[in-house]
Amino acid sequence: AQSVTQLGSHVSVSEGALVLLRCNYSSSVPPYLFWYVQYPNQGLQLLLKYTTGATLVKGINGFEAEFKKSETSFHLTKPSAHMSDAAEYFCAVSVGGGNKLTFGTGTQLKVEL
Amino acid sequence: GAVVSQHPSRVICKSGTSVKIECRSLDFQATTMFWYRQFPKQSLMLMATSNEGSKATYEQGVEKDKFLINHASLTLSTLTVTSAHPEDSSFYICSASGGAGTQYFGPGTRLTVL
Numbered sequence: 001a002q003s004v005t006q007l008g009s010h011v012s013v014s015e016g017a018l019v020l021l022r023c024n025y026s027s028s029v030p031p032y033l034f035w036y037v038q039y040p041n042q043g044l045q046l047l048l049k050y051t052t053g054a055t056l057v058k059g060i061n062g063f064e065a066e067f068k069k070s071e072t073s074f075h076l077t078k079p080s081a082h083m084s085d086a087a088e089y090f091c092a093v094s095v096g097g098g099n100k101l102t103f104g105t106g107t108q109l110k111v112e113l
Numbered sequence: 114g115a116v117v118s119q120h121p122s123r124v125i126c127k128s129g130t131s132v133k134i135e136c137r138s139l140d141f142q143a144t145t146m147f148w149y150r151q152f153p154k155q156s157l158m159l160m161a162t163s164n165e166g167s168k169a170t171y172e173q174g175v176e177k178d179k180f181l182i183n184h185a186s187l188t189l190s191t192l193t194v195t196s197a198h199p200e201d202s203s204f205y206i207c208s209a210s211g212g213a214g215t216q217y218f219g220p221g222t223r224l225t226v227l
Binding site for chain 2: 009032034036037041042043044046049051090094099101103104105106108
């Protein structure tokens with residue numbers, strides 16, 4: 001079975017600073033990896049995904065993530081945080097093409113002036 | 114593209130009544146739809162997976178007779194919470210997949226049972 005660990009349930013950064021949200025996964029087969037963002041009282045919006053091919057994946061709103069198989073990681077980064085980035089971020093994994101997602105516990109990102 | 118809608122966005126009902134939540138994929142055909150439940154400040158918990166024209170597959174611990182799921186077409190799935198009780202109050206989110214491995218999520222439905 002696959003699993004996802006998100007280190008840090010809360011991350012706080014200053015506006016303009018680097019955003020780094022950590023995600024490690026466990027899977028016995030090559031995984032598909034996803035990052036979703038959730039704003040209060042809303043559903044999840046897909047930020048980016050890795051399936052195969054290039055390991056550095058660029059997503060919406062300036063976010064990107066790099067799949068590192070040797071480290072079983074898929075950390076999310078953004079060079080410069082904006083106030084509008086404040087939200088809950090979820091890393092997720094699916095395997096075997098079955099579409100079923102396993103989510104991490106989420107990281108609340110706070111952006112301060 | 115890949116827009117998923119949910120209706121209603123918010124519902125308040127009395128204990129013992131049933132509530133139906135609709136999930137629609139607006140611009141693609143969803144071979145599979147998923148229903149999740151999310152408690153405050155927690156992650157999403159998968160309740161069930163439904164494929165068009167088939168019975169839903171429920172996760173362990175989810176009562177299939179309480180949470181009725183119907184996936185009658187490639188663009189519509191419904192979740193009915195039967196005989197709702199206060200402990201069923203939660204945020205329910207659906208997602209839809211066209212089979213390419215990516216799920217697209219609806220905006221969620223806030224259910225409050227009095």
